[in-house]
Amino acid sequence: MRMRMAAGISRVIHRAVALVSAICVDLLLFYASRSLVAPRGVSAHLLRLWVCASVRCVALTSVSRLGLGDITPLLVRVIAVHSLLPAVFDTGATVLLRAESQCGRRADARCCWLLSTGASLAAALFWETTLPDSDEAAAGKEKKQKARVLFMRVLRLYRPDYPLLLGGVVFLSLAVICEMFIPFYTGRVIDILGGQYQLNEFRSALLFMGLFSLGSSVSAGMRGGLLLCAISAFTCRVKVKLFGSLTKQEIGFFESIKTGEITHRLSKDTTLMGRTVCLNVNVLLRTFIKTMGMISLMMNLSWKLTLLVLMETPITGLIQNIYDTHYQRLSLAMQASMALANEAASEVVSSIRVVRSFNAEKHEARRYGDRLKDIQALKSRQDTVRAVYLLTRRMTGLGMQVLMLYYGRLFIRSGQMTTGNLVSFILYQSDVGDNIRTLAYIVGDMLNSVGAAGKVFEYIDRKPQVSPDGNLKPEHLTGRVSFRCLSFAYPANPNKPVLQDFSLELKPGRMTALVGPSGEGKSTCVSLLERFYEPQDGEILLDGEPLKSYDHRFLHKKVAVVNQDPVLFSGSIRDNITYGLADCSLDEIQEAARKANAHDFIKLMVKGYDTEVGEGGGQLSKSEKQRIAIARALVRQPQVLILDEITSSLDNDSQNKVQRALADGPDQTLLVIAHKLETIEKADQIVLIGGGKVEERGTHQELMDMKGSYYKLVERRFAE
Template sequence: MADNTTIIRKVVSLILAVCVDLSLFYASGCVVTHSVFGHLARLWVSAALRCLALTAVTLLSLGDFKPLLIRLITAHSLLPAVFETGTKALYHEETQCGLLADIRCWLMCTGASLAAALFWEITIPDTDDAANGKEKKQKARELFMRVLHLNKPDYPLILGGLVFLSLAVICEMFIPYYTGRVIDILGSQYQPNEFMSALLFMGLFSLGSSVSAGCRGGLLLCAISAYTCRIKVKLFGALTKQEIGFFETIKTGEITSRLSRDTNLMGRTVCLNVNVLLRTFIKTLGMISLMMNLSWKLTFLVLMETPITGLIQNIYDTHYQVKRLSLAMQDSMALANEAANEAVSGIRVVRSFNTEKQESRRYDDRLMDTHILKTRRDTVRAVYLLGRRLTGLAMQVFMLYYGRLFIRSGQMTTGNLVSFILYQSNLGQSIRTLTYIFGDMLNSVGAAGKVFEYLDRKPNVSTEGKLQPDQLTGHISFRHLNFAYPACPNKTVLQDFSLELKSGQMTALVGPSGEGKSTCVSLLQRFYEPQDGEILMDSEPLKSYDHRFLHKKIAVVNQEPVLFSGSIRDNIAYGLADCSLDEIQEAARKANAHDFIEQLEKGYDTEVGEGGGQLSKSERQRIAIARALVRQPQVLILDEITSSLDTESENKVQQALASCPNQTLLVIAHRLKTIEKADQIVVVSGGRVQERGTHQELMDRKGSYYNFMQQYTVDTINLYL
């Protein structure tokens, strides 16, 4: 009920204000006929009275009013007086609306003041909106300056592009002028010399505009390409430095979307958008000056379209294009990419479980979400374009109407009007481009913000260690570790975990799956940082060692080895720039891989295919072992590698490892037969060390290890029965 009362009060207040204002407006016209005041004095007195009257009516009916109403009342009251005073001072003329007071003049002034007030409200909001808008603009400005700084290597190309841009704009501005000149020459007494001169200049300006525009586009496109390539490499380098936990929490599709789409948007921020902005701005100023020279009255009429167009564009950019739909579109496309990447990378699992239709349906659902967002975006854009074109059409009707009156009164020629119409069509497009480009730059800067989030992110696992000792024994100490994975911080994997790995000894970790064995390997590789405790190597914290040095001294062979596209030689020497073929072959022999490699048609130059798909699992496993051994690591970690090897290969690998007496060897295996000769066997359960000792010691103790061996023996017998 209260809401209805408020609405009624506002409607009554509006009607009353309109009636009072119209009465004063017509009274002002009556004063003209009786010559009570001078022309300008009458306008300013009328403006003051209307402002006071409207303020009084608003206060009496509403009791209070917002700053928006103050600006609207002030602009509405003062606009006729300001316009007439400026016209009289600059051009020594008096307009029709200044001499007569009728409903058309009142509606024109009301529309202009309303558009100005609304434009002010949208672009410079009050109170909290102003503070939030200022903060967002400041952030966008900072991002833009960062993008601009990254363009520093391309400054010569950009500068050359701007020079040609200026030349193209200057030449282009004179083409409509000479078009109108030709029409005037043809419409009056034909002068061959003047006609040929006008055609010559129009042709020269057209040629200069085309050549300059082509050079400008070529230079700026080169700058965009160079910048985009550079930022992609920079972002990829920043991503590869992040800790493993980062990739467990961030979706692959999101990362690929940043690398592909957002970096391309960043490239447009400076080179393309600034190019369009400067070109349009220079062109707009030039055209306005030439239009003022042709008819200042028509120019002011045309410029009335600017606040309305800016208002429509601002609403579209702020409330739809930038804030909601564009950001939602980016996230939706990232999810669709993620679904496709997962299905393609796991195609074997998809095929084996007959889930092709399910994956297609999942991808279709993600694409449908993107389609819905695109439909909403296109609908909003269609409404926006309709409003913009209706505004332009209305302005053209007004311009043609008043242009006809000016020609009849001798204030313009037909050729001048044609030139003015050509300028007006270009000016309208330029103003729309100016208002649009700010929204597009905000969109591009928003994409840059997401890229800079990754570029600025500091890895949670530091790689700033400097220690590179000449001698390293490889003595490893796990001291009172407590650890939980970043993706599951409430689930503790290791609890008060302590362990010694001695140089020249083989340590085997056994126990049920998921109890923390592989986590020990991940921590030793510094994929993660423990929440409590520390890991020492030769009595020095693991994090104090140089990152490259550490991973050369600690090598790991996983149960599921990863090979990269390229030759076998490239995969064995992966990460070693100065690795010779002899060293590669020696490592392959130790891994029992040399014989099968030599039997291949291209030997060590054989391509392994994507992910090593052209090799069997056993062959991939042996190449991975060779890749670890070629580094001659001080600490070697074998994580369930024997599951893919036959007995002969396993024995040869063990013999090769036995030939390195000073190497620290850590083995994780479920095939307990392979670890009986280990110097130390550690049983891990519940994230703790439950038992440790040699095979015989643990068997005599008849604890967890003894039970594992008994169960393993039974399972092996059942397997062969």
């Protein structure tokens, strides 16, 4: 431990000595270069500047390598920029002003050295941020490349709206062109008023200002209207595409993905992806065209001031890059927190009866409040980052304006500009400065905004693990079902097998009852027969063909299930009975309702089959919902009918009528999960499931005579 500490202290001392040596050598060379006699002629002066800068660069690099060994790319950049920056600054001053710069021989060398050091650090950091060399840089580059791919894919999805986008671009260009000339004519008006007043020229300038203002306003309005229409159409199209993809996913997907996240992607991310990308393209094009036009007009007014203004661009880019990095990370965290909050709210609303019965209102309110506090904390951090960014950006712009006014005064005094030209230039400069900052922001934000698109495309592109791509639709189906050596565990808990080497055959015209303790695999058999999941081993055959070979729509018409707790959807009774069927006559609906013993109570309602059932069937009793669910299954005329304890909510009269109706289908394969003895006794085959396997099989009397597990189960039920 002591040896490691000593080695660490030695490294720190070694680096400190190397740093002090480099500073001393650099200051010595910097002072020496300033004390040299200035040569005559501009060319000789510039040559001396660049020779001295090169000597400093070589000397600093050599000292750093001797003191530190291998040096990092960032340090190489700092040395290069630090050595060359004074020469660049002096060269610019000589070319632009034909005079000695503020860091000339007569200036304080220490102040100039500190200024160049600070500027070189900023430039090197900008270089490192935009063009890094590390492994993290490679990962960042790959991420940006992925963002660009997503962005191009979003643009391709806009293809049906290209005419609207084209119209928006045309009006955008017109708005920008008109807007660019307003400051120019403002300067003309000032020059006319400041010089010899000419009424015709004054009226002409005012007329053109008015026309360009009107043209800019009309074009901007048309542009906004067209682009908003394109965004609305795009968002609707993507939501439908995403929803269609979600409904095709296997049941296991919805068990692993929370409802709040799915609704967040549907409601928030699709809107964000449409609005942000399209509006950013609008702002990017408008700003780019306007900036290029304004720079050309500014070059006309004063090319020297224009070059000075453009020096702000690297600093703006550095600030923007740092801001984008932090803001994107906080935005992703914000999206995740909002999804959790939506999930908490939707859980409570959908399960309000359970919340109320367990007196958990305060607990749920506190849980939702905690989610909102997390969002608020992230929002506060976002706002802080944005406030610091805006302050830095505005201070940079203010500094550039002060510098521009100083040199503008010099140019007016030397006769290179008029007062009106300077006013026009100032108006252009304020816009160009904002535009350059906007360009830097939009390019980053446009790539960041497709983070929402990434999740949307992830769901759209996802292939369901239970594929619905079968195409078998035989004209005649007998309904023979064979479970062959099934082994299955739920995707959410793959290490806990539910069925193991499970084999069973269901024959047409016969009723099979599955019995056994809860959690032994009865409902799992139904889920696998409905193709909600795929078994890990084994297969299920229908008329000798694997279930996956059948057409999805055909299979779920021929294999129907009625659950113990049926789910009804908002709409009429007719809509719920014909749910999923395109063409179904009223006679077929009524016949199915009669078999389910539902026709009588439906006819007593004011609107009959057009009666609204309410959300989740809340306007009906549990018995009525059960009978409508039975009618929904029977109207399909299924060959395989699965009943999961459906008689638990029916009275004896309804139960007898339903059983008689089911007995009328002699060729139908009937699978029943039941706990009532009177239902089980009528089965042609009783299968006792235990430990994920078929433990006993036979008729009621055969199993009772065996006096095995089934016998004990029946005796226990009688005792209860």
